[in-house]
Amino acid sequence: MKRRFxxxxxxxxxxxxxxxxxILSLIVYxxxxxxxxxxxxxFSTKWYGELLHNQQLLDAAWLSVKVASMTASLAVVLGTLAALALVRFRRFRGRATLQVMVTAPLVMPEVIIGLSLxxxxxxxxDSxxxxxxxxxxxxxxxxxxxxxxxxTVIVQSRLAHMDRSLEEAALDLGARPLKVFFTITLPLIAPALMAGWLLAFTLSLDDLVVASFVSGPGATTLPMVVYSSVRLGVSPEINALATIIVLLVSLAVAIAGVLLYRQEKRAQSEQNQG
Structure with missing residues (x-):
């Protein structure tokens, strides 16, 4: 073992x-x-000042953040509903079709998705x-x-391995299914929801191919602007913007990790007290 270390x-x-x-090289430069x-x-910070005057980059970054936030929120709602249907309702007409439709975008090329949409x-x-x-x-x-x-895949995995004894106990005590979902099920799958939201946000913020198909002249996302500018040479302003995004994402992930750690600690302490 010591030789392998x-x-x-x-x-x-x-x-x-x-x-x-x-990424470190991008931040340094x-x-x-x-x-x-x-x-x-x-060493100089002048490109961060130049970034504040580059309205094209700022508008594209703000559009990407808005789109990514709305996409992540909608994806969490729809994905959670689909996961609940697949896990909790084992037999219903169209289950196989829903399963195929859920997994298809995971393996389908982005060019096909963008063109079909x-x-x-x-x-x-037209219609x-x-x-x-x-x-x-x-x-x-x-x-x-x-x-x-x-x-859907993330929440489905969490629901499939979740202990349903708390839900069954609440139902036996007279709680309505909707109340059980919001007071018991939702807090238990909250880490999966947060992970799904962050993943959806990242996928949307990073997407170039699909956005290139479905965007118009007045809507240009940040990856589209970066890709068009890279063909003429990378600007230091893009490095400055990428550094800010990396720092903000790292801060968000750190905050989410701390919150999840505190939630798990609180749940363990309540279990020990009970």
Missing amino acids: PVLMTALMFGYAFLYGP SFNESRLVTVWAG LLLFVAMQ IGWPDGRGQLTITLAHTTFAMAYV
Whole structure:
């Protein structure tokens, strides 16, 4: 075991360097004085000031955050309902179809998803006049279609391994099923809901292919702006914006981890007292 320890540590360090080295390099070069992102010319924070005056990047970032927030919220609601139907109702007509429809976006290429949704939105606009053009709404709906599949898988796994004795005890004591769901089931699956929300938010914020199909001239997400600018050379302002996003996401994940840790500690203490 002692002989394997240096090998394992070396492999671990190489793995972390491979995963987080590019992100660390991006953060370091966001403080570069030079406009060339590959040439270090001294420490400077001027690109963060330039970022505040780049209205295109700021508008795209704000649009992406709004779309990702709405997508994650809708995906959690729809994914939770689908997971409840698949786990709690074992036999109903259309269960196999629902299972296939839930897992299909997980394996389907994004190009196929984006093209099919574009054709759907165009056909709906021609037939019923809605949605009126392509923009924030169509991007949100498109992102929700594949994000809810990931949320369904996460919540379904949590529901399948959850102890139902507390729910059955509450039902035996006269509680209504809806009250049992909101007071017992929902708190028990809250970590899965939070994980699903964060995953859906990340998938929506990161998506480029699907958004390129279903967006219009007035709705350009941050990945689309970054991709179009990368072809002409990476701007240090993009590095500054990416650094801010990395810090905000890390802070959100840390806060979520602390809250979940406190919730688990509280649940364990209540169990011990009981």
